[in-house]
Amino acid sequence: MTEGRGGALLVVGDVVTDVVARHRGPLATGTDTAATIRTLPGGAGANVACWAAHMGCPDVRLLGRVGADAAQWHERELVAAGVRPRLVVDTEATTGTVICLVDTGASAERTFLTDSGASLRLEPADWSDALLDGVARLHLSGYLLFSQPSRALAEVALAAARARGVRVSLDPASAGFLGEFGVDRFLAFAEGLDVLLPSRDEACLLTGLTEPGDAAAKLSRLVPLVVAKAGPAGALVARAGTVLAQLPAVAAVPLDTTGAGDAFTGAFLAALLAGADPREAAALGCEAGARAVERVGGRPPHRDT
Numbered sequence: 001m002t003e004g005r006g007g008a009l010l011v012v013g014d015v016v017t018d019v020v021a022r023h024r025g026p027l028a029t030g031t032d033t034a035a036t037i038r039t040l041p042g043g044a045g046a047n048v049a050c051w052a053a054h055m056g057c058p059d060v061r062l063l064g065r066v067g068a069d070a071a072q073w074h075e076r077e078l079v080a081a082g083v084r085p086r087l088v089v090d091t092e093a094t095t096g097t098v099i100c101l102v103d104t105g106a107s108a109e110r111t112f113l114t115d116s117g118a119s120l121r122l123e124p125a126d127w128s129d130a131l132l133d134g135v136a137r138l139h140l141s142g143y144l145l146f147s148q149p150s151r152a153l154a155e156v157a158l159a160a161a162r163a164r165g166v167r168v169s170l171d172p173a174s175a176g177f178l179g180e181f182g183v184d185r186f187l188a189f190a191e192g193l194d195v196l197l198p199s200r201d202e203a204c205l206l207t208g209l210t211e212p213g214d215a216a217a218k219l220s221r222l223v224p225l226v227v228a229k230a231g232p233a234g235a236l237v238a239r240a241g242t243v244l245a246q247l248p249a250v251a252a253v254p255l256d257t258t259g260a261g262d263a264f265t266g267a268f269l270a271a272l273l274a275g276a277d278p279r280e281a282a283a284l285g286c287e288a289g290a291r292a293v294e295r296v297g298g299r300p301p302h303r304d305t
Contacts, residue, residue, distance in 0.1 A: 007136020008059035009052050009269055012157055013045015014119035014143045015064035015074050015087065016096035020258065020297055024104045040297035041077040042098060043119060044173050045141035047259045047298040051266025051288055053082030054300035057273055060084065063131060067094035067118045080302045088126045090118035100258050108254035108293060120147035124156045129164075131157075138166050139269055142173030145189060146181055158192050169195035171265050172202040179205060187222060196223040197265050200230040212236055213243050227268060227282055229261050229289070235282045245279040250290035259298020263288040 023035040049062040065088040066074050074095070078085040096117035102110045120143060132138070138161040144150040161168045170193050172178050178186060183206055190196055196219060198206065203215035203226075213236055216228040220238035228236040234249040267288035271281035292298070 007273060008061055008134050009049075009057050009137050009139065009273060010061045010063070010131060010135045011045050011049040011052070011139045011141070012063045012122070012144065012154070013048070013139075013141025014043040014096060014116070015041075015046040015062070015066050015078075015085075016043040016098050016117070016119050017070055017074075018042030018098050018100050018258065018297060020100045020102060020256065022102045022104050022256065022296065027101070038296060040299065041074055042100075042259065042298045043096065043141075044143055044171065044259075044262050044298075045139075046074075046078065046083075047262035048139060048141070048171070048266040048269070049083045050078065050081040050299050051263045051292070052270040053266075055267040055270040055284065055288060057270035059134070060270075061131070061135070062086065063122070063126065064088070065090055065118045065120075065122045065126065066096075070095040077299075081299065086131070088122065090121055093118040093121055096120070100256075102256045102258065102296075104255075108257050110256065110258050116143070116147065120144070120150045122153045123149040124152050127153055127156050127160070129160045132160060132164055132166055135161075135166055136273060137269060138168045139265070140168065140170045142171050142178070145186065146174075146177045154189070158189075162192060167194040169193065169197060169265075169269060171197045171261065172199070172206070175199065175201040175205050178202060190219075190223055193223045195225045195227070197227050197229065197261075197268070199261055200228055200233070203228045213238075213246070217241050217243050225278055227278065227285070229264050229285075231257075231260070231289075234286055235264070237278050237282050239278075245282065247279070247282045247286050250286050252290035252293050254293035256296045257293050258296075260289045260292045262298055263292035263300070
């Protein structure tokens, strides 16, 4: 089944500054731990947009909110990545910041310390239905649901997209925040979606099931298309209560797993817009995820590098 071709991708979500600290072994509590530290542009929503552009989507737009402290830098980085940003500059809050603690062992697993700052202060006043002009797909970062103002914006954007027949996808974003938010509240919002892209842990949390395939199948009775990202185990595609495909992961030597799921989502959506079917799109998502873990930070290289 082909999902359709053409039109722009509009991403609504978080734009943050990532401080990536790569260390080896456990943190030494109460003293120093040697690390390599870099400050990079990030944010789940912004990362998805950048990967979609990197994977060939010709028209990717992003609505986000940043503080005045870093607005120009983030705009430059997004434009250099091929994204058309519409950044609301918050005069009261600073740009969101995430400290990414990355173990440089074999798994390159990361732990986040998150200060959402301006990123989750998006509100309905920041929305205009004109943002959907020429848009074929709207993607919402799940982080939007975790604060009242940005959740209200997400509800407005979802309703506007459905009124225009624009398909809507969402990535739940964070199993930790999702647990605090509440499974029932999330599922009530998800009923309006066309595509859900949870991680393995998020899919299991949302269903109470332990097997990712069972979880993806159950979620696809609520949302028409579910693509569960399982990291080293690849990805699962489910529709109407049935797992249609299981895609293997692409081999990679990980440096930093930050943004791997965002890379998958961006590539997946770009492929759907180019006319791929969900299985083909998920395979490209796995390729992008493998490329992402071999880089430090959550973004692809700029187009000219």
